Amino acid sequence: MSFKLFDYRNLAEQNEFKLWTQGLQSIQRAKLNAKLDMLKSVGDRLLPEVLTGTDTPGIFKLRIKGGVQLRPMLCKGPIDVKNEFTLLLGATEVGGKLKPTNADATAAIHKDEIRRDPDNRRVNHERVS
Amino acid sequence: MSELAEQLIEEFADKDYAHAYMEEHGNMLLAAQIKALREMRGLTQNQLAEMAGMKQERISALENVEYDAWTVKTLRKLARAFDTGLQVSFVPFSKVVMGVVNVSRDSIEVTPRSEDIEAFRRHKIILSGGKWTAIDKNHLAPVQTLVPHRPVDPKKSWQRLDQIRASDR
Numbered sequence: 511m512s513f514k515l516f517d518y519r520n521l522a523e524q525n526e527f528k529l530w531t532q533g534l535q536s537i538q539r540a541k542l543n544a545k546l547d548m549l550k551s552v553g554d555r556l557l558p559e560v561l562t563g564t565d566t567p568g569i570f571k572l573r574i575k576g577g578v579q580l581r582p583m584l585c586k587g588p589i590d591v592k593n594e595f596t597l598l599l600g601a602t603e604v605g606g607k608l609k610p611t612n613a614d615a616t617a618a619i620h621k622d623e624i625r626r627d628p629d630n631r632r633v634n635h636e637r638v639s
Numbered sequence: 640m641s642e643l644a645e646q647l648i649e650e651f652a653d654k655d656y657a658h659a660y661m662e663e664h665g666n667m668l669l670a671a672q673i674k675a676l677r678e679m680r681g682l683t684q685n686q687l688a689e690m691a692g693m694k695q696e697r698i699s700a701l702e703n704v705e706y707d708a709w710t711v712k713t714l715r716k717l718a719r720a721f722d723t724g725l726q727v728s729f730v731p732f733s734k735v736v737m738g739v740v741n742v743s744r745d746s747i748e749v750t751p752r753s754e755d756i757e758a759f760r761r762h763k764i765i766l767s768g769g770k771w772t773a774i775d776k777n778h779l780a781p782v783q784t785l786v787p788h789r790p791v792d793p794k795k796s797w798q799r800l801d802q803i804r805a806s807d808r
Contacts, residue, residue: 512743536653536655536656536659537655537656537659539656540650540655540656540657540659540660540663541659541660541662541663543650543660544659544660544661544663544664544667545663545667545704547643547664547739548664548667548668548671548742551742551743552671552742552743552744552747556671556674556675556744556747557667557670557671557704558670558674558702558703558704559703559704559705560667560704573704573705574663575705575707637646639646639649639650639656
């Protein structure tokens with residue numbers, strides 16, 4: 511069984527997560543894509559620590575090690591929580607602090623927007639090679 | 640063809656990208672496999688640690704997808720504890736791509752040696768196309784050769800059996 515990945519789309523109909531990914535270096539994108547491919551194949555249950563909680567309930571950060579610690583924010587669902595993940599916001603972590611500082615809270619706002627209008631506020635995940 | 644395979648073939652043209660992807664994938668796969676095999680055998684981290692001659696904290700670290708300091712020695716200890724084989728080898732990237740696209744919960748789980756060998760006894764090992772292949776005997780059916788009831792004219796490349804029979808009458 512595989513899982514579906516979605517990206518948050520803002521009011522201007524831009525895929526913000528895709529734009530953030532385009533700004534990453536090739537090696538960072540490779541690590542991000544490897545993590546997302548695995549998440550899609552087996553989900554998070556068999557991948558301990560791949561998703562870690564944040565101060566905001568229901569918002570997780572995907573941990574990607576490197577010179578810059580990537581911490582994209584995502585949630586399960588929010589429509590079908592058993593079979594989907596949605597990438598809500600691109601973020602990094604420096605010295606244990608998220609950048610942008612309110613990344614998890616912003617991600618929660620995005621999640622609510624998607625819940626209210628899933629057809630328009632999310633798109634199938636767009637991979638950036 | 641798998642959409643993911645096509646993407647990886649394109650992406651792996653970049654050497655740095657390919658190696659970074661595989662390093663990350665390999666770390667996650669090993670961590671996931673250790674967790675899956677431990678759960679499949681109904682073991683706690685403490686029990687596995689005891690069987691492998693390690694500490695529980697070490698098992699916890701190895702099951703973390705962020706762990707990236709694997710040694711063959713550690714993997715051998717775990718293979719013995721899980722009673723599975725361990726294969727560490729250099730392979731072409733094409734094989735790696737197929738490994739990635741075929742990852743699933745089922746592909747991660749490995750049957751212990753005793754059960755696996757017992758099931759493998761049912762296989763027939765045959766030489767096919769220069770390679771030894773194992774085929775489950777339960778999937779083999781006896782084949783009966785069809786022989787025409789009179790000699791076939793070798794000058795004709797194809798003959799219909801019904802016509803041969805008709806000409807016999």
